[in-house]
Amino acid sequence: MSKTVFEKSSEGRRCFRPPENDCPIEESELPISRSGPIGLPQMGEQDVVRHYMDLASKNYHIDRGIYPLG
Numbered sequence: 001m002s003k004t005v006f007e008k009s010s011e012g013r014r015c016f017r018p019p020e021n022d023c024p025i026e027e028s029e030l031p032i033s034r035s036g037p038i039g040l041p042q043m044g045e046q047d048v049v050r051h052y053m054d055l056a057s058k059n060y061h062i063d064r065g066i067y068p069l070g
């Protein structure tokens with residue numbers, strides 16, 4: 001059994017870093033505010049691709065072998 005993305009996650013790794021927001025926004029203008037972090041796994045882009053490619057390679061499909069129909 002392979003590890004989940006949450007088990008492979010390492011603190012501080014990110015796939016994408018959005019640019020800093022330079023628009024002034026008042027806290028009272030925000031209808032919803034988050035009280036803490038979302039809890040998503042922190043992985044690099046290549047690690048995510050490798051993880052899902054590994055999972056996909058474990059699936060049985062017509063390109064990997066005979067597919068009996070009946």
